[in-house]
Amino acid sequence: MLRRLPAPPLSPALAGRALSALLRRIARRNPAILSRLGPHGAARFLIDVTDAPLLLLMEPQAQRMTAHRRSAAPVPGHDAAIRGRLAAFLAMLHGSEDGDALFFSGELAIAGDTSAVLALRNALDDAELDLTAELEALARPPLDVWLRRMMAAAARRSGYVLSREV
Amino acid sequence: MMELVCPAGTPAALRAAVDAGAHTVYCGFADETNARNFPGLNFSRPEMAEGVAYAKARGARVLVAINTFPRAGEQALWHRAVADAHGAGAHAVILADPGLIAHAADTHPDLRLHLSVQAAAANPDAINFYAESFGIRRVVLPRVLTVEEITAINREIDIETEVFVFGGLCVMAEGRCSLSSWATGLSPNMNGVCSPASHVVYDEVAGQNEARLGGLLIHRTPKGAPVPYPTLCKGCFTAPATDTGPAQTGHIFEDPVSLDATELIPRLQRAGVTALKIEGRQRSRAYVAQVVRAFRAAVEAAEAGAPMPAGLLAKLTEGQSATTGAYAKTWR
Incomplete structure (x- = not known):
């Protein structure tokens, strides 16, 4: 569905800066993520959301996220890749779907350093993240209230899981 | 009611299990002393103490799996794990190695000991040996027995039995792969x-x-x-x-299917089984919450004599299909 939408208003560079700010906030509030990742924190994870126009490269230890146009070659260098639709990523992050079950059914695929992917999955699962709450905390009042309502409306309309369920 | 023993690979999964109705949660330290030593998984010492406290406050218990076999010259790692589980207030430790069991029985006489499935004790003589020699209080039975064989075992032993009802199956003699x-x-x-x-x-x-x-x-x-x-x-x-x-x-050795013995719960209850175990410490808190909720409803139904719910968890199983394994001996 997202592929049919016009190109995002943010450039990849701006999207990367915004996502890096979010990543830094999450890492600051959840230090256990990096300790669970251990040596795999230094790995570069390619997040390939197949129904989104941008590829994401996440570097947990550097607390950096960069966005890359899908059409741009070559694919950024990475140690591990996770591929799937946005709905699968959001459902796994928010505890409504099990990562192994998504893998069994072929809805998520992985390549590269399997240990790093497993460590990331386990670290994020333990962190019980809530994307709506994280975004809300980045906004100042009264924008936070507006954002929460926006996210709730977006969740209802799209069917995406946008906040923590378990 | 039959006791539901549920897996937790992380503190978040432990809380999910307790909140979903687990009577007991089993977990391990983040090292090679337990059989789910996966990247990013398991508990630090402070996390274990917090997990035990969370469970106790809600009327649930925590078992600590220390169920791998100590390597020669490296036993201290396993001994420390037993001492730390005891110190954290664990209800019991789940052990497999006879040497480690002897150490735990000698050093921590008030610590409750369970015999891990990895010990593969599959007959009354073996189980009674562990019970009489070390004071083992519960045996986790290997997934190679029929319900009739479990009934026969329970007639000849005085300790509790725990059996797997859901999750991954191991075709070897329990991990000796x-x-x-x-x-x-x-x-x-x-x-x-x-x-x-x-x-x-x-x-x-x-x-x-x-x-x-x-x-x-x-x-x-x-x-x-x-x-x-x-x-x-x-x-x-x-x-x-x-x-x-x-x-x-x-699939020459085994089909990629998972165990789901929900329909056999009433027969396992009549066979004298004390506790039902769910496999999956490597799984997410979403899996734990869904499976524990379903099995809590099933053991409550069994207690009330109501029919067993069926087919609710297929999506969560490996191969997305399930078997009753060796319990009904239709397994290849």
Whole structure:
């Protein structure tokens, strides 16, 4: 569905800066993520959301996220890749779907350093993240209230899981 | 009511299990003293103490699995794990190695001991030996017994029995897997991991998904088709042609299916089983919450004499299909 939408208003560079700010906030509030990742924190994870126009490269230890146009070659260098639709990523992050079950059914695929992917999955699962709450905390009042309502409306309309369920 | 023993690989999963109705949660320390030594999984010492406190405050118990076999010269790691589990207030420890059991019985006489499935005690003589020698209070039975055999065992022993009702199956004598050791150089029983992630490679080749362990091709599946775990025992292999038949390709050792013994819960109750165990410490808090909720409803139904709910958890199972395993002996 997202592929049919016009190109995002943010450039990849701006999207990367915004996502890096979010990543830094999450890492600051959840230090256990990096300790669970251990040596795999230094790995570069390619997040390939197949129904989104941008590829994401996440570097947990550097607390950096960069966005890359899908059409741009070559694919950024990475140690591990996770591929799937946005709905699968959001459902796994928010505890409504099990990562192994998504893998069994072929809805998520992985390549590269399997240990790093497993460590990331386990670290994020333990962190019980809530994307709506994280975004809300980045906004100042009264924008936070507006954002929460926006996210709730977006969740209802799209069917995406946008906040923590378990 | 039968006791529900539920897995937790992280503190979040422990809380999910307790909140979903687990009577008991089992977990392990983040090292090779337990059989789910996966990257990013398991508990630090402070996390274990917090987990025990969270469970106790809600009327649940925590068991600590220290169920790998200590290596010569390295026993201190396993001894420390037993002492720390005791210190954290664990209800019991789950052990497999007779030497470690003897150490725990001598050093921590007030600590409740359970015999791990990894000890593979599958007859009354073996179980009574552990009970009489070390004061073992509960045995986790290997997944090779029928309900009738479990009934017979319970007639001849005085300790509690716990049996698996849901999750991954192991075709070996409970983890004594030479296949995984041969392919990776790491032992499930001593390093705590079957098909270690460090030796697993997934790749897309000519439009198909491939899984390799230690360089050996285990599966080649069409994109979007159900995918099993990358274990050799559930691999798809080609056996060469012989004088009696052509070459055959298939799951030679075991089909990639999971155990679901929900329908057998009333029979297991009549067989004298105390506790039902759910496999899956490597799974997410979403799995734990869904499976525990379903099985809590099932044990409550069994207690009330109501029919068992069925088929609720297929999506969560490996291969997305389930079997009653050896309990009903229809298993290949």
